[in-house]
Amino acid sequence: MKINDDSLILITNRNDIECFVKEIAKKRYNKFPASFAGEELCINYKLRYELPCHSFKGLKNYILRVKDATGLRSDFRGVIAIHIDEWLNHEDEEYFEIFLKYLSDHQEHKQYIFVIKGESMKEYQSIIYKIMKYIQVGVEEDCICKDKKELLRLMSISMKKKNINIEKKVIQWLIDTVYSKHDIDLFNETLRESILSEMMLFTKDNKFDSDCLYEYLKKEKTILGLFGIKEELDIERKQL
16 A cells, blocks of 8 residues: 555544444455554544643654554554544644644554544635645545434434334434434434334334334333433324
8 A cells, every 4th residue: 555545534524433434444454454454443533632832742642542553563554533623723833733744754554534523625624735735635525414304214224224114203203302302413323223222122023113112212221211201202192
């Protein structure tokens, strides 16, 4: 692999970014296993913002994190995801440039992914250009359309994979009440899958209807049971 052949700036609105980066690393490893060496396939490192008047610990902590992932090998080879949200609008400060200069000097065998939580590269042109001054990178957007129609599709796909037939009106109630009204982020894949896995335990003949939903919400130790929204289902149950 050429130096920094697969480095990029990733702009995404995902909540499960670290898991997403790990999936990227796994896919790359499956294609090019010789490009990886270390205790881990990838590193997720959050570069904390530090004021110019304070000592800069971010670089030292980064070096220690990479060393830990290297193990007894001479060098770490693989994906290094650097989460840089805290440096937005601070990209011209000396500490950020020092960090980029270090990465530039130690980029052999490294696949850098600079992660920005957002939805449009137009908003981050300044920091993108700053990174490009030091490292050759591509720019990639991975943004989920967070509307109810997309959430309905994602939940339906998840339940189909689990071989569960869930009533569409039940999913719609979950979206309207759990997501829209209570702002429980069902677009978070980890949270969504955990909730749906719990719901599977209340199915009848591989079907999940309003009665199953009611039984699920009654259990206070379940994820949604903890939010105490059973009473709302009591009121609306006749509509399901």
